[in-house]
Amino acid sequence: MQLPPALHARLAGAPGPAEPLPVERDPAARTAPFRFAPRPVRFPREHDFFEEGDVQRHLYLQDVLTQVGGAPERPRVPEFTCQVAGCCQVFDALEDYEHHYHTLHRNVCSFCKRAFPSGHLLDTHILEWHDSLFQILAERQDMYQCLVEGCTEKFRTSRDRKEHLVMRHLYPADFRFDKPRKSRGPVMPGAAEQVLAEAPGDDGVPSEGDAMEVCSEHVEPPPAPTGERRAYSHREMNSCPSAALAQLPRIWPERYHLPSVLVKVPHEDLKGPRREISTSNGGSSAALWRCCWAFPPRRGGPRTLARAALHVAGL
Amino acid sequence: MWSRQRGRLKPLCCGVEELRCRRREREAALRKARREQQLVSKRLLRDEALEEAEEGCVAVIFGEAEIQQFLRLAQRGTEEKEREGALVSLRRGLQHPETQQTFIRLEGSIRTLVGLLTSNQALLQLEAARCLHELSHSEQSAVVEACLPATSYLLTYLSGHSSDFIELCLYTLGNLIVESEAVRRQLLPQGIVPALAACIQSPHLTVLEALGYALSQLLQAKEAPEKIIPSASTDSSVLGSTLPQHMLQLLQPGPKLNLGVAVEFAWCLHYIICSQVNNALLITQGALSTLGLLLLDLAGAVQRTEDAGLELLACPVLRCLSNLLTEAAAEAVGGQLQLRDERVVAALFILLQFLLQKQPSLLPEGLWLLNNLTANSPSFCTSLLSLDLIEPLLHLLSVSNVVLTVLCNVAEKGPAYCQRLWPGPLLSSLLDTLAFSDTEVVGQSLELLQLLFLYQPGAAQAFLQQSGLQALQRHEEVAQLQDRVHALQQTALHG
Numbered sequence: 001m002q003l004p005p006a007l008h009a010r011l012a013g014a015p016g017p018a019e020p021l022p023v024e025r026d027p028a029a030r031t032a033p034f035r036f037a038p039r040p041v042r043f044p045r046e047h048d049f050f051e052e053g054d055v056q057r058h059l060y061l062q063d064v065l066t067q068v069g070g071a072p073e074r075p076r077v078p079e080f081t082c083q084v085a086g087c088c089q090v091f092d093a094l095e096d097y098e099h100h101y102h103t104l105h106r107n108v109c110s111f112c113k114r115a116f117p118s119g120h121l122l123d124t125h126i127l128e129w130h131d132s133l134f135q136i137l138a139e140r141q142d143m144y145q146c147l148v149e150g151c152t153e154k155f156r157t158s159r160d161r162k163e164h165l166v167m168r169h170l171y172p173a174d175f176r177f178d179k180p181r182k183s184r185g186p187v188m189p190g191a192a193e194q195v196l197a198e199a200p201g202d203d204g205v206p207s208e209g210d211a212m213e214v215c216s217e218h219v220e221p222p223p224a225p226t227g228e229r230r231a232y233s234h235r236e237m238n239s240c241p242s243a244a245l246a247q248l249p250r251i252w253p254e255r256y257h258l259p260s261v262l263v264k265v266p267h268e269d270l271k272g273p274r275r276e277i278s279t280s281n282g283g284s285s286a287a288l289w290r291c292c293w294a295f296p297p298r299r300g301g302p303r304t305l306a307r308a309a310l311h312v313a314g315l
Numbered sequence: 316m317w318s319r320q321r322g323r324l325k326p327l328c329c330g331v332e333e334l335r336c337r338r339r340e341r342e343a344a345l346r347k348a349r350r351e352q353q354l355v356s357k358r359l360l361r362d363e364a365l366e367e368a369e370e371g372c373v374a375v376i377f378g379e380a381e382i383q384q385f386l387r388l389a390q391r392g393t394e395e396k397e398r399e400g401a402l403v404s405l406r407r408g409l410q411h412p413e414t415q416q417t418f419i420r421l422e423g424s425i426r427t428l429v430g431l432l433t434s435n436q437a438l439l440q441l442e443a444a445r446c447l448h449e450l451s452h453s454e455q456s457a458v459v460e461a462c463l464p465a466t467s468y469l470l471t472y473l474s475g476h477s478s479d480f481i482e483l484c485l486y487t488l489g490n491l492i493v494e495s496e497a498v499r500r501q502l503l504p505q506g507i508v509p510a511l512a513a514c515i516q517s518p519h520l521t522v523l524e525a526l527g528y529a530l531s532q533l534l535q536a537k538e539a540p541e542k543i544i545p546s547a548s549t550d551s552s553v554l555g556s557t558l559p560q561h562m563l564q565l566l567q568p569g570p571k572l573n574l575g576v577a578v579e580f581a582w583c584l585h586y587i588i589c590s591q592v593n594n595a596l597l598i599t600q601g602a603l604s605t606l607g608l609l610l611l612d613l614a615g616a617v618q619r620t621e622d623a624g625l626e627l628l629a630c631p632v633l634r635c636l637s638n639l640l641t642e643a644a645a646e647a648v649g650g651q652l653q654l655r656d657e658r659v660v661a662a663l664f665i666l667l668q669f670l671l672q673k674q675p676s677l678l679p680e681g682l683w684l685l686n687n688l689t690a691n692s693p694s695f696c697t698s699l700l701s702l703d704l705i706e707p708l709l710h711l712l713s714v715s716n717v718v719l720t721v722l723c724n725v726a727e728k729g730p731a732y733c734q735r736l737w738p739g740p741l742l743s744s745l746l747d748t749l750a751f752s753d754t755e756v757v758g759q760s761l762e763l764l765q766l767l768f769l770y771q772p773g774a775a776q777a778f779l780q781q782s783g784l785q786a787l788q789r790h791e792e793v794a795q796l797q798d799r800v801h802a803l804q805q806t807a808l809h810g
Contacts, residue, residue, distance in 0.1 A: 001668050001710045004703040010661040011614055017655040018701060020693035024729035026769055033798035036762035038690040038724040041683060042641040043634075045540070045589045046352060049683075052676040053630040054354060055345045057582060060627055061356040061528075062341065095479045100437035102477035115435055118474035149474065150509025150556075170504050171467045176433045 120149065121177050128158070129181055147171075147178060352537075357490040358528055359452045360483060377408040382418055386427050389439065402431065402442035409449040412458075419450070419461040429465050437477075444483045451490035459494045466491065466502055473510045478519040485514075485522065489529035492536070499536055503543070507533070512556040515565075520573045523565065527579020530558070534586035544592045554593055559584075563597075563605045568612035574628060577609070581631035588638045595644035603645060603654040606636050614662035617669040626674045629666055633680045640687040660688065660698040664707060675714070682717040689724040696725045700735040709744045719748065719759035726766035733770035741767075742777055749786040754795050761799040768806050775807045783807060 030037060043049045082089045082097065084105045091097040107122040108115050111130045116122040124145060127134050137143055142154040144161040148169050155161040158180040165171040165178065348354045377385075385408075388401035408414045418424050431443035447469075450462050469484045488507070491498050511533075514526055533543060534553065546555035553559070562580045566572075584602070588594055594602075609632055617625055639645055640654065667681045685708075688695045699705065705722075712718045722741070725732050748760045767774040787804055790796045 001671055001707050003664060003668055003707055007661050007664060007702060007704075008618065010702060011611065011658055011665065013658070015656045015658060017694040018657045018698040020697045021700070021731040021735070022729070023693050024731065025727065026729070029727060029766060029769055033802055034762055034765045036723050036727060036759075036766070038727055040637075040641040040687040040690045042591070042638050043589065043683075044591065045586070048350075049679070050589075050634070051346065051349050053634070053680060054349055055342060056627065056630065056674070056677070058345050058354060058356040059338070059341060060578075061358055063359075096438060096441075099441055099477040099480050102475060102480070103437040103440060104435060106476055117472050118476075120474050121471070147471075148506035148509070149513050150506055168504060169467075169506060170501050172464060175467060177471060 116177065121147070147175075354535075355493050357452050357493060358486050360448060360486045375408065376411050377405075377414045377417065379417055379421055382408070382414070382421055382424065386424060389431055389442075390427055395436070395438075398436070399438050399442060402439060402446065406442055406446045406449060409446055412453065412455065415450060415453055415458045416455070419458055425461055425464055429468065432465060433468055441480060441483070444480060444487070448483055448487045448490070451487045451494075456495060459491060460498065462487070462491055463498065463501060467505055470502075470505055470507060470510045473514045478517070478522050481514065481517070482519075482521045482525040485525035485529045489525070489532045492529060493532040496536070496538060499533070499538070499543075508543070508553060508556055508558070512558050512561075515558060515561045520576055523573070523576045524579055527565075527576060527583060531579055531582045531586065534583055534590075539586065540590035540592055544587055544590055546593065546596075553587065554596060559587070559597060559602075560600055563601060566605055566609055568608050572612070574624065578624075578628045578631075581609075581628055581635065585631040585634050588635050591638075594639055594642045598639060598642060598644045598648050598652060601652055602635070603639055603648075604652055606632055606639070607654045607656060607659050610636065610666070611656075611658055611662045614665040617665060626670060626677060629670070630677055630680060633666075633677075633684050637680070637684045637687045640684075646691075654688075655692075655694060657694070657698045657702075660685075660695055660704070661702060663688070664702075664704055667711065668707075671711075678711065678714045679717065682711065682715050682721065685721050686717055686724065689721055693728055696728055696732060699725060700732065705736060706740055709740055712744055712748060716748075716753075716756045716759050719756065719763055723759065723763050723766060726763060726770065730770040733767055733774075736767070737771045737774060738777070742774075742781060746781055746783065746786050749783075749790075754793060757790055757793075758796055758799070761796065761803060764803055765799070765806070768803070779807055 077092060077094060079090055079092045080097075081087075082091070082100060082105075084101075087105070089097075089100055091100065103117070104115050106115070107117065107119050109122060109126055109130070111126070114125070116125060124147065128144065134143060138156070142156050144155040144158050146153040146155070146161060146164060146169075148165070148171075151169070153164060153168075155164060158178070162173070162175075162178060162180075165175060166173050171178075345354065345356075382405065385401045385405040389398050389405070392398040392401060409418060428443055428446055431439050432447065434440060434443075447462055447465055450458050453459050466488070469488050472484050473481055475481060488502070492502060492507075511526060511530055514522065517523060517526075530553075533539065536543060544553050546552050562583055565580050566577055566584070584597075584606075588597065588602075609628075613625060613629055613632065636654070645654065663681060663685060667678065667685075670677050670681055689699065699708070699721075708718055708721065722736070726736060745760050745764060748756055751757055764778070768778075784804060784807065787800050790800050793800075
């Protein structure tokens with residue numbers, strides 16, 4: 001099939017519709033026995049017309065089709081140690097390190113050193129465990145937020161929330177990231193209370209949470225007077241003045257530049273500037289109160305500085 | 316192009332012929348499955364580099380005792396390396412269906428695995444996730460459904476940050492999703508749609524591709540048009556989420572467009588659009604213009620490179636555009652959101668040429684788009700003429716009679732159009748098609764002839780001179796064609 005040479009030029013040319021030729025229909029055109037009428041055609045999901053393309057798609061999924069393009073090599077690097085002070089893990093592959101970092105060091109509660117899989121769960125934990133104002137408010141209104149992203153329900157007690165999680169969201173009753181606090185009042189830093197209860201099936205073996213805690217005991221100095229060390233949300237940064245954004249150090253451990261970047265940035269930088277809420281102690285304050293209303297736990301709450309850095313970098 | 320090679324079928328000692336044979340078998344199986352509306356495919360993510368490092372394939376099938384030992388070691392071993400090693404061994408064993416069966420039947424095994432998945436030991440977590448992934452890929456429902464206790468955690472981890480881990484969770488979820496409606500009935504209330512909507516903001520291409528895969532599986536589900544796509548659905552509605560906007564963003568051409576990612580999301584869009592739930596919404600979000608630009612980009616790409624795989628993206632894009640053009644909103648929406656750019660026609664023909672070489676079976680889909688573009692658009696019909704595309708189009712006559720339909724689309728717009736169709740190869744092509752026995756094709760040819768006779772003086776004459784009457788004669792007795800044949804004969808003879 002030969003295409004006119006000018007076609008490629010047209011493709012590269014200016015956008016825009018062609019000026020249409022004048023349309024002039026003769027009524028005799030559609031009189032019987034002739035019946036042609038132009039019409040766009042639509043095919044629904046299961047139509048046989050799609051068989052061919054669907055089969056090709058599935059062959060691809062099953063990887064029978066050859067894939068072109070070289071795969072980047074999985075980089076092996078000389079052994080290096082995790083840079084977080086006190087952590088002694090050694091790695092020889094950046095992906096392993098990345099996962100380790102995110103699992104153990106990223107969303108860490110500065111009060112009790114527990115690590116969480118996401119910023120969202122960390123926020124919830126800090127609010128419910130370490131914020132005395134929360135406790136006060138919780139006596140009068142529904143403060144326990146559902147853990148499922150996208151669900152806006154709130155509950156009076158953590159037990160009610162658990163029931164909701166189980167009944168409405170079909171979560172397991174022993175969901176590991178929803179353990180109720182045992183004592184009343186905010187948990188003080190360093191408390192050894194078992195929050196992340198033993199993983200199901202552990203049978204009394206000390207949970208992994210312990211291993212993590214032991215490690216990071218040597219890490220951070222007692223919670224600094226400047227309060228929570230959290231990572232910050234890209235969303236939250238959007239609500240800060242742009243000057244703040246420009247000042248953020250780039251700490252995102254970018255793939256394949258991991259060790260050197262991290263070495264340069266001391267751990268303290270993780271806390272970053274939190275404009276609105278600079279608490280002078282770990283507990284309640286007017287500023288924190290503002291926090292509850294300005295950044296409802298479900299939505300706001302800190303995410304990573306790194307995201308913000310990426311955002312700044314225009315990625 | 317693709318960011319990482321996926322788990323290829325490793326033909327240990329077979330040659331090219333055997334590969335081809337295997338492919339033919341798979342194709343046949345897929346066709347059969349599709350006809351029975353049972354088209355289910357899963358993705359297996361096995362790290363090739365990891366495999367090589369582990370030297371050799373798994374030959375051993377593990378029994379209960381061995382599995383128990385591995386689990387015990389993984390859970391309670393003293394040395395970290397020992398614990399990891401145990402899980403690695405288990406994972407390799409789980410590549411075998413028999414071992415999988417034994418595993419799921421062992422009491423507490425899944426519980427232990429989930430415990431390891433949620434532990435704070437990063438590398439144990441990863442290995443446990445890989446074990447789950449192997450199970451999710453099984454063809455046995457019982458094995459797959461044994462993974463259900465892990466789903467709330469898999470979803471939770473989607474809002475984490477470790478891209479490799481998230482990618483693994485997503486592929487596992489994708490495999491689970493496609494398994495059965497029962498699985499989806501658990502995943503939907505657990506919030507899979509909002510979790511995906513949050514995760515789609517990740518900057519990692521591997522994560523995005525995995526997410527696209529998982530989402531495409533979700534959207535392909537039978538109940539998707541009623542329960543998953545519509546915005547009126549309670550907790551899990553794709554159209555009600557920010558997913559469509561993000562998908563369109565990820566499909567925007569430019570230096571950041573990644574082919575692997577784009578393929579997944581283009582298929583996602585296709586499943587949404589062909590379900591015909593609320594395509595007007597997608598149009599207002601710019602679907603037509605984005606996909607149009609993507610089509611242009613694709614046409615540019617096929618000219619530049621010999622890469623196999625562009626047709627994997629071309630196919631869903633063609634389908635999406637074609638279906639969207641049938642919506643009333645496509646006309647009603649104004650300005651930028653409409654599809655009126657002439658370059659789309661140029662791009663389409665470049666793609667048709669590409670498909671002719673690479674994947675001729677997809678040509679009907681391209682022609683379908685051409686029909687929908689030209690049906691009600693004098694502008695696009697004019698483009699066909701002014702860009703000299705009639706002759707290339709005629710070249711495709713043997714592929715599909717949609718070519719004739721498109722020509723009718725052009726001709727029915729009146730004399731100005733027919734004039735440009737004449738003279739040229741059209742007449743001889745029509746005489747050829749009149750020789751076909753296929754009633755559809757002949758019928759369409761008769762319609763086209765009538766339009767030409769009506770709008771183009773001299774057409775009837777030329778037809779007669781080329782023994783047109785004889786060509787018509789052979790269809791005089793065919794029921795569906797008779798009337799039209801006679802009418803044409805009259806017109807030709809008497810004007």
